Amino acid sequence: MENPRTIGEILAQTKRIDENNWNSTQYLNSINMLLTSSDLGKAKDEKLSEKFTQLHHKMEDINKLTEDLLSHLSSRHN
Secondary structure, eight states: OOOHHHHHHHHHHHHHHHHHHHHHHHHHHHHHHHHBOTTTTOBSSHHHHHHHHHHHHHHHHHHHHHHHHHHHHHHHHO
16 A cells, blocks of 8 residues: 555554454453452353353454554554
């Protein structure tokens, strides 16, 4: 993409996605604490806990991809 203004706008919106990803990760961590029993850290509901663990792993993948995109866009914008 040749237009630096367009790249700048894409970069700005991707930064917003990154901020949203961070918030989503924080929510997942809070949910995980709610699903964990205080006695020996056992899950209160194994099936539900497993689903949130899967979601957390996918969020980690999304966070990594978003970081890669930000890095790539930043190098093209400057």
